[in-house]
Amino acid sequence: MFGLFNGVLNASPSGYIPEMEQIISQLERGTLVTKFSWRKKAERKTTLAIRRETRQIVWTRPGPTTKTTFDGAVNLGEVKEVRLGKNSKDFEKWPEDAKKIESSKCFVVFYGNEFNLRVLSVAALSEAECELWIRGLKYLVKDAITAPYPLQVQAWLRREFYSMETPRETNQRVHEQRN
Numbered sequence: 001m002f003g004l005f006n007g008v009l010n011a012s013p014s015g016y017i018p019e020m021e022q023i024i025s026q027l028e029r030g031t032l033v034t035k036f037s038w039r040k041k042a043e044r045k046t047t048l049a050i051r052r053e054t055r056q057i058v059w060t061r062p063g064p065t066t067k068t069t070f071d072g073a074v075n076l077g078e079v080k081e082v083r084l085g086k087n088s089k090d091f092e093k094w095p096e097d098a099k100k101i102e103s104s105k106c107f108v109v110f111y112g113n114e115f116n117l118r119v120l121s122v123a124a125l126s127e128a129e130c131e132l133w134i135r136g137l138k139y140l141v142k143d144a145i146t147a148p149y150p151l152q153v154q155a156w157l158r159r160e161f162y163s164m165e166t167p168r169e170t171n172q173r174v175h176e177q178r179n
Contacts, residue, residue, distance in 0.1 A: 020135075020136070020139055023132050023135060023136045023139075024050065024052065024136055024139070024140065026132060026136075027049065027050040027132065027133065027136045027137075028049060028050050028051070028052055029049065030047045030048060030049030030060075031047070031048055031049075031124065031125070031129055031133075032045060032046070032047060032125060033046055033047070033048045033059075033122045033123060033124050033125070034046065034097075034101065034122070034123040035048070035059060035120075035121070035122055035123075036088070036090040036091055036093075036094060036097070036098070036121035036122070036123065037090055037121070038089060038090050038093055041094060041097065042094055042097040042098075042123075043061065045061060045062060046059050046060070046061050046071065047059065047060045047061070047062075048122060048133075050136070050140065051073075052140075053155065053158050054073075054075075054155055054158045054159045054162060055075060055076045055077060055140070055144045055147075055155040056073045056074060056075055056076060056159065057073065057074045057076065057079075057109065057120070057137070058070070058072070058073045059071045059072055059073075074109065074111050074120055075111075075144075075159070076137075076140050076141050076143075076144035077141075077144045077145060077152070078111045078112055078113060079109055079110070079111045079137065079141045079144075080110045080111060080112070080117055081109075081110045082107060082108070082109050082110075082133075082134055082137045082138055082141070083107060083108045083110070084103075084104070084106070084107050084130070084134055085103045085104075085106055085107070085108070086098055086103050086106045086108075086121075087108050088108045088119045088121045089119070090108075090119060090121035091106065091121055101123045102127070104127045104130065105123055105124050105125070105126065105127055105129075105130050106121070106122065106123045106124070106130065107122055107124070107130055107133055107134050108120070108121050108122070109122070109137065
């Protein structure tokens, strides 16, 4: 019906929702993935999702109670590249876990503002889900970079507000910046 693309309202007279909007909506709901990390063994049952209002990729894991635990976030504006496959040292560090998963279900997000980029290594549950993530992320990264300045400020303000609201987010961000 109505879509919001980069702050501009697009109305479709036919009521058709564009394919990319459907993909982004699915990514906002989140999907279960396996997250590979250099420090820790592969974490299964991690939920990876998009937070469109803050322009972030966020990952959470189920907590001891029904509450989910925030684990980390990457700003879409800092993403330099999204690649299909096991093209990171995170997969090489844990070869026994990486061998169990097909390369076509894995993707790597390179992000950061420095010369030495950070890496988010992920294995989706299916090839189709992996493809959705890659297509959606590439679109959203381009959208975040080309967004008008007022929208970039709005996303930054929301990130700051949410970080005050959730202490775990702030701690994670400070911890990530130290490394």
